[in-house]
Amino acid sequence: MRIPLRVAKLFPEMEWCYPLLALTIRLPKHRGFLMTAALIDTGSYKSFVAPRDVKRMNISYSALPQPVSRPTGLGGLKHFVHVAKGVILSFRDEEGKSQRIELPEIDVLRSAGSEEEAKHVPTILGTEFLEIAGFSLFYNPKKKEAYLETVQPAPPVST
């Protein structure tokens, strides 16, 4: 199975591009639903829902578990982290079919500093997502080509 990714710029001044996955995020326990584009970030183990996406989901931070003790740095900005349990991620495969992955939890971010800068932080899918879903990431920035892929185990060789 192959999941196409978009390779796009996020910062006007820079030529850097990033691999992005269009997906929906459901937090059933909090009646949260959202469509967004998440950055596939192999530099992060954890996955994060960005503050701007939390607000669009219309879920209240007070309804989430208390934040973990220390603020977490992301993009050079500090955030409080609320851990939401039971997450369903849905996205489209290359045939246009819906694929669904469940994560046991996801970090829901609340800005601990400047909202002005925090509004530019995207939602992130870390290597934990790749591991749980069994995906390999292919990324060729020069050709602006990227996708996620599950590799089927080779059939046993008969002797």
Next chain:
Amino acid sequence: MEQLAEISEKKEIEILNAGIEDAKYVDENFEKLSREYEGKIIAVKNRSIIASADTIEELIEKVKAKKSDPRTVYVTSFPPKGLIFIL
């Protein structure tokens, strides 16, 4: 707004397809849009900008005023010059 349980798998695919098209629109017009909306956060629907704002709260209100659902439109932002995150 529709309740969570009412968003079927078919509807979910429609939302994803629309979001992918709207993201493509932003990519195709990135340079122009990033100049026009520098420092702002925008909402895109049917390949057009339906709202822009300085804060996400303001954007959500503008999207609702356009009878759209803030959860299902494509939202992105254009960081001002000089602001770069190491992600």
